[in-house]
Amino acid sequence: MQTKQYPFYLQATTVLFGLILFVYVLSTLADILIPLAFSVFIAILLNRLCNRLQRAKIPKVMSIVISMLIAVIIIAGIFYFLSSQIVSFGDTLPTLKAKFAQITVDLKNFVHDKFGIDTRKQVKFINDAVNNSKSLLGKTLNTVLGTLSIIFLIPIYVFLMLLYKTLILNFIYEVFSEENSLRVGEILTETKAAIQSYIVGLLTEALIVAIMNSAALLLLGVPYAILIGVIGALLNMLPYIGGLIAIALPVLMATVTHDGYSTQLGVIGAYLVIQFIDNNILVPRIVSSKVQINALISIIAVFLGNALWGLSGMFLCIPFIAVLKIVFDRIDDLKPWGKLLGDNIPTRNIGRIWQLRSKRTVKTVE
Numbered sequence: 001m002q003t004k005q006y007p008f009y010l011q012a013t014t015v016l017f018g019l020i021l022f023v024y025v026l027s028t029l030a031d032i033l034i035p036l037a038f039s040v041f042i043a044i045l046l047n048r049l050c051n052r053l054q055r056a057k058i059p060k061v062m063s064i065v066i067s068m069l070i071a072v073i074i075i076a077g078i079f080y081f082l083s084s085q086i087v088s089f090g091d092t093l094p095t096l097k098a099k100f101a102q103i104t105v106d107l108k109n110f111v112h113d114k115f116g117i118d119t120r121k122q123v124k125f126i127n128d129a130v131n132n133s134k135s136l137l138g139k140t141l142n143t144v145l146g147t148l149s150i151i152f153l154i155p156i157y158v159f160l161m162l163l164y165k166t167l168i169l170n171f172i173y174e175v176f177s178e179e180n181s182l183r184v185g186e187i188l189t190e191t192k193a194a195i196q197s198y199i200v201g202l203l204t205e206a207l208i209v210a211i212m213n214s215a216a217l218l219l220l221g222v223p224y225a226i227l228i229g230v231i232g233a234l235l236n237m238l239p240y241i242g243g244l245i246a247i248a249l250p251v252l253m254a255t256v257t258h259d260g261y262s263t264q265l266g267v268i269g270a271y272l273v274i275q276f277i278d279n280n281i282l283v284p285r286i287v288s289s290k291v292q293i294n295a296l297i298s299i300i301a302v303f304l305g306n307a308l309w310g311l312s313g314m315f316l317c318i319p320f321i322a323v324l325k326i327v328f329d330r331i332d333d334l335k336p337w338g339k340l341l342g343d344n345i346p347t348r349n350i351g352r353i354w355q356l357r358s359k360r361t362v363k364t365v366e
Contacts, residue, residue: 023308026308026309027308030308030309034309034312034313034316035153035154035157036157037312037316037320038154038312038316039153039154039157039158039161040161041195041199041316041319042071042154042158043157043158043161043162043165044192044195044196044199045195045196045199045200046064046067046068046071046158046162047162047165047192047196048196049067049070050063050064050067050162051063053066053067060163061163064159064162064163065159067162068155068158068159072155081230082227082230085224085226085227085230086227169188172184172188173185183330186330187326187327187330190326191323191326191327194319194322194323194326195319195322195323198318198319198322199319201286202237204286205236205237205278205282205283205286206233206234206236206237207233208282209232209233209236209274209278209282210229210230210232210233210234211229212229212274212277213225213228213229213230213232213233213246213250213271213274214226214228214229214230215229216229216267216270216271216274217229217250217267217270220254220263220266220267220270221258221263222250222253222254222257222258222263222267223253223257224253228249228250228253231246231249232246232247232249232250232271233246236278237315238302238314238315243271243275243278243279246271247267247268247271250267250271251264251267251268254266254267292325292342292343292344293318293321293322293325293341293342293343294341294342294343297321297340297341298318298321301317301318301320301321302314302317302318304317305317305320321341324337324341325338325341325342328341
């Protein structure tokens, strides 16, 4: 039976409407889908450990519980370290606040002397900016509270996903026809390997960057170097954008605690060197071994993820794009989209080659 071909404008309209509906569903059900998405990635990450424990003759439920306990202990240790550093930072907060106030006064006087702007107008401008940012602060607090609320849901989701892993995999296989089972198996295997490689690589990269940040700040004499270095490493997990934001905190701390500008310049120089090492050595060798997404798509995905799901979307966008690339590469009609997402830059212009072939064909016919 011949398949009916619809006009291009009708196909494009249908695809566009489907994308709009898909994005609307993702935005509307964000409170449900965000913890599920994190749970899927964590379950895939813990799956290897869980399988090893089961091969050691440990029952499935106990293997899942032990794997989750190990993950909780590691996360709790990191939070305990950060909280102890934050408490120590809070003890000197009044001194830092007084120093920052003095710097603010000097800056106001400098602006008044150089540009003739009255200090009262400067204060009014700052107050207006603060009032305009209240809504953003409210959204941030809502995001934090929402994150705290889903922390209790994620362990439950992870446990149930690992428990019903076979049921979920059988469902995925049975949805597609038997003749496509080999292709489905390849997609599932590559998806699991890509997510595991990405998460493990990302954590390894963050650890190395945290060590380099802390060492550089300690050598420059910046207070709370370890805390600021770890925070910078966590921000660096946001592709291409977090690294730039992470420079602001140590520069501000150096400005408050040191006279002159030599320390600030040292911090900027050290962070630029660390970013160069990270982007040219760590990321290609550790993080991008399985997730080969080009820089343009990564930056666009980060902004789209932030617009859709906020901070959570910024972390989830890259592994989500990696999964899409794996699926696209396995479907003939979608392979061009997979190439567009990838990091392999072609050396030849296919369109130019096709044009030359067409011209030769026309000459031959004539």
